[in-house]
Amino acid sequence: MTPGWRLPRWRECERGSYKPFPHTDRYEGHDMQNKKSLIQEFKDFIWSGDLIMIAVGLILALKVKDVIDSFVNGIVTPFIGSIIQAPDLNKKTFKIGKGVYGYGSVIGNIINLVIVGAVLFAIVKAYNAYQAKKKAAGAEAPSAEVTLLTEIRDSLRVRG
Numbered sequence: 001m002t003p004g005w006r007l008p009r010w011r012e013c014e015r016g017s018y019k020p021f022p023h024t025d026r027y028e029g030h031d032m033q034n035k036k037s038l039i040q041e042f043k044d045f046i047w048s049g050d051l052i053m054i055a056v057g058l059i060l061a062l063k064v065k066d067v068i069d070s071f072v073n074g075i076v077t078p079f080i081g082s083i084i085q086a087p088d089l090n091k092k093t094f095k096i097g098k099g100v101y102g103y104g105s106v107i108g109n110i111i112n113l114v115i116v117g118a119v120l121f122a123i124v125k126a127y128n129a130y131q132a133k134k135k136a137a138g139a140e141a142p143s144a145e146v147t148l149l150t151e152i153r154d155s156l157r158v159r160g
Contacts, residue, residue, distance in 0.1 A: 064119065065116070068112065068115050068116055068119065069112065071115070072108065072111050072112050072115060073108075076111055076115070077089045077090075077108055077111070080107075080111070086104070088104070089104040089107060089108055090102070090104045090105050090108060091104055092104030092107070
């Protein structure tokens with residue numbers, strides 16, 4: 001048996017005073033109420049709208065990646081391969097001594113990076129334009145009452 005460890009006595013378990021590791025205080029102060037609140041906090045965190053939105057965004061991003069990968073592998077890579085006289089860009093290699101190094105897949109991944117960057121740039125640009133348009137629509141001219149109250153406030157400042 002491990003030194004300092006012993007089987008609990010029934011009364012200690014019943015009272016909640018049993019500490020499996022008597023030399024540590026890490027179990028002190030933890031009761032079922034704290035556990036329930038911790039579980040409730042975790043449930044609240046999981047089911048909050050922000051986490052759900054992040055999950056949906058992540059799934060959509062993965063699907064956009066699939067579309068971009070198929071576009072690059074089906075259209076861009078064969079086009080570049082026809083320019084450099086290589087039908088499959090992934091098979092492009094060079095040799096140094098006895099080592100064979102493949103650079104075709106690196107070129108394909110760089111192309112993916114550029115296309116993903118362009119798509120994300122377009123999405124952010126469109127989002128920023130939408131937010132600016134929404135902000136401009138929200139900043140309408142003040143109502144007649146607000147204008148009148150502003151004029152009264154300004155005239156009182158001039159007087160006194």
